[in-house]
Amino acid sequence: MAKKVYILSLLFVFLNENYSYSFFGENGDVRIIKANNDCFLEDAPCFNLTVLVEPQNTGNVSKMEIEKIMDIDTIIYSFTNNDFTVFNPNNVYQYLGNNTHRLTEYQKNYSSSSIWYNDPIDITENFTMSVNLYWGKSNQPADGIAFVFHQMPIDAITSSGIGGGLGYTNIKPSLAIEFDIYQNSYDPPDYYYFDPKCDHIDFMKDGNPAHSIANNTVPLQKNLCDVATGDWYKIKIDWEVNPYGGYDLTLYVVENDAHSAGYQLKKTAHYNQLSDFISSITMTNKLVTWGLTAATGGETVEQRVSFDSIVVTSCRDIVEIAATPEDCYHFVNWTDGLGNVISEKAIDTITIISDSILTANFMRDSFNLTLNVKPENTGSAISSGLYGCGDTIEITAYPDSCYKFLNWTNGDGSVLSTEPNYRLIVSKDSVITANFEFDCDTNHTDTFTLTLNTNPANIGIVNGSGRYVSGIQVRISAIPDTCYKFLNWTDELGIVISEKQFDTIIVISDSILIANFEYICSVKFTIWSDTLLLVSPRATNFAIPICISADKDISGYTIDMLSVWIDRNIFYLRRSDKGRVENYADGLITLRNINVPPLIANEKTILLSIIGDILLGADSSDILLENVIFIEDLDEVPELRNGYITLEICIEGGDRLLQSGNSPQIIIIDNPVVGILNVECKVLEVGEHSLEMVDMLGQSYALKDWSVDLEDEREFRFKFPINMHTSGCYLLLLRTPTATYSEKFIIILE
Numbered sequence: 001m002a003k004k005v006y007i008l009s010l011l012f013v014f015l016n017e018n019y020s021y022s023f024f025g026e027n028g029d030v031r032i033i034k035a036n037n038d039c040f041l042e043d044a045p046c047f048n049l050t051v052l053v054e055p056q057n058t059g060n061v062s063k064m065e066i067e068k069i070m071d072i073d074t075i076i077y078s079f080t081n082n083d084f085t086v087f088n089p090n091n092v093y094q095y096l097g098n099n100t101h102r103l104t105e106y107q108k109n110y111s112s113s114s115i116w117y118n119d120p121i122d123i124t125e126n127f128t129m130s131v132n133l134y135w136g137k138s139n140q141p142a143d144g145i146a147f148v149f150h151q152m153p154i155d156a157i158t159s160s161g162i163g164g165g166l167g168y169t170n171i172k173p174s175l176a177i178e179f180d181i182y183q184n185s186y187d188p189p190d191y192y193y194f195d196p197k198c199d200h201i202d203f204m205k206d207g208n209p210a211h212s213i214a215n216n217t218v219p220l221q222k223n224l225c226d227v228a229t230g231d232w233y234k235i236k237i238d239w240e241v242n243p244y245g246g247y248d249l250t251l252y253v254v255e256n257d258a259h260s261a262g263y264q265l266k267k268t269a270h271y272n273q274l275s276d277f278i279s280s281i282t283m284t285n286k287l288v289t290w291g292l293t294a295a296t297g298g299e300t301v302e303q304r305v306s307f308d309s310i311v312v313t314s315c316r317d318i319v320e321i322a323a324t325p326e327d328c329y330h331f332v333n334w335t336d337g338l339g340n341v342i343s344e345k346a347i348d349t350i351t352i353i354s355d356s357i358l359t360a361n362f363m364r365d366s367f368n369l370t371l372n373v374k375p376e377n378t379g380s381a382i383s384s385g386l387y388g389c390g391d392t393i394e395i396t397a398y399p400d401s402c403y404k405f406l407n408w409t410n411g412d413g414s415v416l417s418t419e420p421n422y423r424l425i426v427s428k429d430s431v432i433t434a435n436f437e438f439d440c441d442t443n444h445t446d447t448f449t450l451t452l453n454t455n456p457a458n459i460g461i462v463n464g465s466g467r468y469v470s471g472i473q474v475r476i477s478a479i480p481d482t483c484y485k486f487l488n489w490t491d492e493l494g495i496v497i498s499e500k501q502f503d504t505i506i507v508i509s510d511s512i513l514i515a516n517f518e519y520i521c522s523v524k525f526t527i528w529s530d531t532l533l534l535v536s537p538r539a540t541n542f543a544i545p546i547c548i549s550a551d552k553d554i555s556g557y558t559i560d561m562l563s564v565w566i567d568r569n570i571f572y573l574r575r576s577d578k579g580r581v582e583n584y585a586d587g588l589i590t591l592r593n594i595n596v597p598p599l600i601a602n603e604k605t606i607l608l609s610i611i612g613d614i615l616l617g618a619d620s621s622d623i624l625l626e627n628v629i630f631i632e633d634l635d636e637v638p639e640l641r642n643g644y645i646t647l648e649i650c651i652e653g654g655d656r657l658l659q660s661g662n663s664p665q666i667i668i669i670d671n672p673v674v675g676i677l678n679v680e681c682k683v684l685e686v687g688e689h690s691l692e693m694v695d696m697l698g699q700s701y702a703l704k705d706w707s708v709d710l711e712d713e714r715e716f717r718f719k720f721p722i723n724m725h726t727s728g729c730y731l732l733l734l735r736t737p738t739a740t741y742s743e744k745f746i747i748i749l750e
Helices: 271-282
Strands: 004-012 020-026 029-035 049-054 059-076 084-087 094-097 100-104 112-117 126-134 144-150 174-180 200-205 232-241 247-255 287-295 303-325 329-335 341-343 347-352 356-364 366-374 379-382 385-388 392-399 403-409 415-417 421-425 430-438 447-455 461-463 466-469 473-479 484-490 496-498 502-506 511-519 525-529 531-535 542-550 558-566 571-576 580-585 588-595 605-614 620-630 639-641 643-647 649-651 654-656 665-669 676-682 687-695 700-708 715-721 728-735 740-747
Touching (some): 049 303, 059 356, 287 303, 366 379, 366 392, 392 430, 392 473, 447 473, 473 511, 571 580, 571 588, 620 639, 676 687, 676 728, 700 715
Parallel strands (some): 049 356, 531 643
Antiparallel strands (some): 059 303, 094 100, 144 287, 232 247, 303 347, 403 415, 461 473, 525 542, 542 605, 620 643, 665 676
């Protein structure tokens, strides 16, 4: 009898493109049609390489694949070589020889077992797994087998998940391929499993066996609802790394009867069904554990698995990368997305083993400008230094007393300019000479001193100070620092002498001139308190930091007054490590004379710490920054951001965060429970919560996981079917981020 092939495909997608898949089984051949994505072509690269330029527009980059290398490694399973670890809580597992394992036993209800391969597999490599599944022969089989990928340590697996849990309940993060042979369903609105009528396949995540309505489960066969016919089914799982982002997972099911001739499947996976599993894997490491689980419930069947082989295919690209700088720039190195240096060659050949981003880093060329004076000690030349390629620089020559400026000449002696002020564009290392000649009456003996200062002091540069012959013309100049502008020249009496930044004066007496500058840059300060969570109420000398930042590099500022309010019932002030505490009343703290430390633009710095004792008079308080006054005049009002403090309050049952003396509650509506378990939960904390039920034998059943945000309501209602459980006493557990609460209830089955 000819083999028939059934295919179920699932795409892990990180892009927004749409992919179309069609699958056919015909005469034992598998044909896969993929549209709108050429990344699966054989000549496509193994991985996506992006090359960038930093800084932008400073150079050009290119890449060219030289070779794609595929390595294939085939592993033959052998149970006798201890390749596997067995989890057997209900004593139903048995090794049958020939790499065949019994996972559940006929007529043994509510049982499960699982088998795990000891060596994890790397999901960044392509691989193909081949196993065989067997569901016995029964008119009422239950419950099914699951193929599971996860990242839990094998010895940490404690939840079996009997019945509809198929043995993988609460294994997370995980991805399960579910082969479900039993229908669990209820009339609306009380669906839980959402099982279709026939035996089916679906992809489940994080150990939750409940289907979503949107899952679109696929039947194992087209014309036969029951696969427990005594036949073996060959399962092949193909994992392919998508070179343009994400992964492809294709499942092949091959069985030995003719019930489904001509069957065609088409299934599109939903990204939100898989993203949690993939993100949790890629954020940690790339290795995952894999294995198979099985379970029975009220109905039973003998379920087996046998292992064939695994073929791992690794792929790498040999790529030539090239970087060419623009004018005035030179190549520095290639770095990866984390800033690690990959190569210092502009043209190099590298090996790519994953999706990668490489950046060609360029740096602007710098050149030395050297200014000399000839003859020596006859004047000065201003603006020697190291400059960037393309900079426009103004150089200035100042003659000493009894000398005058002639010209500027370059290294070969050619004249560049006869003006003392000359602009040039830096394009290479240059040596330029200011030439002076003697120009003075040798019989003239009266000399005077010219002293040039700045206001504010040490702000800017002034040129022209010296001792000069009476009546000589002296050129003076004032160069402001960053964030300052030149205003005027004044004498010692404050009388304005000139408003020209560059001017010429005649020296006729000893004189002092002052170059006055004005600050022109505005500074925006931000002052705030961090949020302090779960502080011990026993803490003494507890420091509450007050932080500051500015949008520019600044120093030398002083805060005249800062007001901070904290509830007096939760915090008692002792002192401040900076400034002076002027007043403390009703929680309002007034601080004076606080020196602002030097700040680097947009970097957080601790301004001061308020130190005191934590009190138990309240469970939380705002930290309000109410007012700030700087000694300096500011163009922009400082931004004040409030903080928050909460206490870790110890009461019966453990440490937890409370609000106004309330505590979390579990309310079971209609206890004893008949048919549906109706639960109302009242919670207080932000974070992960879960519900589970425990029978008198200690068997745990996960019911619900959910997360609570600050903006969420704190009351929740849930409904759960209980017909898969027996009559008896149970505990319902509510787990919060800091504690566990319990409530007893009774199940009565009609």
